[in-house]
Amino acid sequence: MALRGDWVYENNGGTxxxxxxxxxxxIAADTRLSVGYSIYTRDYSKICKLADKCVLATSGFQGxxxxxxxxxxARHLIYQHQHNKQMGCPVMAQHLxxxxxxxxxFPYYTFNILGGLDSDGKGCVFTYDAVGSYERVxxxxxxxxxxxxxxxxxxxxxxxxxxxxxxxxxxxxxxEVEAVDLLKDxxxxxxxxxxxxxxxxxxxxxxxSGIRQELMELRKD
Amino acid sequence: MFRNQxxxxxxxxxxxxxxxxxxxxxxxxxxxxxxxxxxxxxxxVLATVNKAASDLSSYQKKVFKIDDHIGVAIAGLTAxxxxxxxxxxxxxxxHAFVYESPLPVSRLVVRLADKAQRIxxxxxxxxxxxxxxxxxxxxxxxxxxxxxxxDETGAHLYYNCPSGNYFEYQAFAIGSRSQAAxxxxxxxxxxxxxxxxxxxxxxxxxxxxxxxxxxxLTSAICTLAVVGKDEAFHLIDQKIIxxxxxxxxxxxxxxxxxxxxxxxxxxxxAAPMDI
Numbered sequence: 001m002a003l004r005g006d007w008v009y010e011n012n013g014g015t016x017x018x019x020x021x022x023x024x025x026x027i028a029a030d031t032r033l034s035v036g037y038s039i040y041t042r043d044y045s046k047i048c049k050l051a052d053k054c055v056l057a058t059s060g061f062q063g064x065x066x067x068x069x070x071x072x073x074a075r076h077l078i079y080q081h082q083h084n085k086q087m088g089c090p091v092m093a094q095h096l097x098x099x100x101x102x103x104x105x106f107p108y109y110t111f112n113i114l115g116g117l118d119s120d121g122k123g124c125v126f127t128y129d130a131v132g133s134y135e136r137v138x139x140x141x142x143x144x145x146x147x148x149x150x151x152x153x154x155x156x157x158x159x160x161x162x163x164x165x166x167x168x169x170x171x172x173x174x175x176e177v178e179a180v181d182l183l184k185d186x187x188x189x190x191x192x193x194x195x196x197x198x199x200x201x202x203x204x205x206x207x208x209s210g211i212r213q214e215l216m217e218l219r220k221d
Numbered sequence: 222m223f224r225n226q227x228x229x230x231x232x233x234x235x236x237x238x239x240x241x242x243x244x245x246x247x248x249x250x251x252x253x254x255x256x257x258x259x260x261x262x263x264x265x266v267l268a269t270v271n272k273a274a275s276d277l278s279s280y281q282k283k284v285f286k287i288d289d290h291i292g293v294a295i296a297g298l299t300a301x302x303x304x305x306x307x308x309x310x311x312x313x314x315x316h317a318f319v320y321e322s323p324l325p326v327s328r329l330v331v332r333l334a335d336k337a338q339r340i341x342x343x344x345x346x347x348x349x350x351x352x353x354x355x356x357x358x359x360x361x362x363x364x365x366x367x368x369x370x371x372d373e374t375g376a377h378l379y380y381n382c383p384s385g386n387y388f389e390y391q392a393f394a395i396g397s398r399s400q401a402a403x404x405x406x407x408x409x410x411x412x413x414x415x416x417x418x419x420x421x422x423x424x425x426x427x428x429x430x431x432x433x434x435x436x437x438l439t440s441a442i443c444t445l446a447v448v449g450k451d452e453a454f455h456l457i458d459q460k461i462i463x464x465x466x467x468x469x470x471x472x473x474x475x476x477x478x479x480x481x482x483x484x485x486x487x488x489x490x491a492a493p494m495d496i
Contacts, residue, residue, distance in 0.1 A: 074314045081286070081310050 009061050009109040010035055013196025014046055015145030016057035017186060018115040019157065019179045020123035020138050020171045024207040027115040027125075028183045029057045030145075030191070030218065031200040042199035042220065049211065050076060051086045054116035055204050056096070059143030060130070061109035068108050071099060089116035093126040093134060100132030107131050111142035116206055123171050123206075138171050145190035145197040152186050176205060184216055191218045231361060242361060246383035249363035253296035255396035255432040256283060258367040259406070259425050260378040261416040264449035265369035267294040268425040270396070270432060271442050284446045284456060288313040290323045291370035292446050292454035296396035297383075298363035305362060309333065326370035326377040333366070334387045365395045371448055394428060401431040418449055422457070426465060438466055 016029040033044040048056045048069045056072070058065040075095065079087050087095065093114050100108055112128040127140035139157050141149040157172045172179065180203060187201045198218045205212050227233050228241035235241060254272035258265065271280035281299045285306040286292050291313065295302030312332055316324035361383040368379040380395065381387045391410045394402035405428050413421065425445060430438045440463035448454035 070318055074318050077314050078310070081307075 012062045013144045014059045015143035015190055015197045016059045016113050017141040017149055017183055018113045018125040020125040021179055022171050023121055024176045025115040025123035026179050026183055026205050027055050027057045028201050028203040030197045031202055032198050034196050045202055047202055047204055050092055053206055054089045054092045057113045058110045060111045064108040064110050068110055089118050089124050097132040097134045104131050113140050113142050145194040148190045149186045243384045246361040246363050250297040250365035250395055253396045255399050256294040256296045256367055257394040257402050257425055257428040258369055258378045259392040259413055259421050260376050261421050262414050263376055264418045264421055265376050265378050266421045266425040267369050267446045268429045269294050269444045271444055284444050286454050289453040292448055294367045295364050297365055301362045301364040325372040330368050330379045330381055330387045333381050334385045369448055398432040402428040405431045
């Protein structure tokens, strides 16, 4: 049901969360694709591996998500041809910001979180708005369930204010297992009250040994 | 062949029906360092000689990965080769973006050789060889490309000339002293289709050795790349090349049934070049 005759966007719902650790990064997104009060599918991945140590999770309009992912993947290939190496996470972060701002006046309806390891092997999470404004943070949530999740993460992860001096590490001291457990908890909580979040959560962990993925069931209602 | 009346312009025919500028461009390929390509049913191997401009400099890159399933080796003006590689890479990326599948090799070489102009001649970057032989303000590309790739129809090796022609080969060699390698390959090509990956690589090294004609074959002087059914296009590590060379030399010292014909037969440096 289009809001106007020329309304070209659609919100497919869903939630993405990411947490940066001292030597890992976990990114999670639910797998429900909805429109209005209906579910299109319960099995849709919002996470895309862009590079060896760099993963993108996107909520919002999945048509734009697909287009954005293909765009980034193609540009990454060109980068690899020219530089003979993969894009690092901070490089990809800037590149994603540029790509989003490029369409400032017809935006990608996407709310992105980029997660991975930086050149020192430390976890990094970058969070974006629809037109490319971004910031490196210790953790982030985007999507329909973000409002339910962010307060909990604030409470648990105590990300220091960027105004505090001397600058403290934004990454959490939690271990990888603890961070994954925290993610599972927040998703289970968000699923309770957000109608667009549920079915399954796909959790991706990036660390020095590579990328691993796990799925957890969520409430289906 | 040199200093003809009709060779000033690429758009001027000679009375004998030849475009001399195009033929001169093909001469440029013959001046470049040698490159060979060999194909089996499931793999294609490219090998090049690393010629450095001087003892102080390093050698130029002559083998380029175009996509996971395609790579090229060039001979001639390496600058032109780099420009064409960039074009080929873009073509593959664009095709994969639209069709979510790898660009078939035959389509790629056709585009390289003769593509319809999308925009008029005012565009600065029109990268098509045949058009370069039809515009008076452009010169033909001075580089020959051995395009090695795999697609649904199997393994392929093509040779793209500056003239805009392209041919498919079981095995081929281009560049200086390539005739020696060609002679070597002509003797053995009939069995290439059934070769294993490693036999193909060994023969590629032998072919390169033929072009060196006495110069010592080491891994530093040779670049090797392979693409196969379950193997993305990649350059082979220098250490592995050296191991292969060493194992080949041991075989040569001792009489073996797999030993190739010795250098005296293989080298025919002064043979007339064929177009």
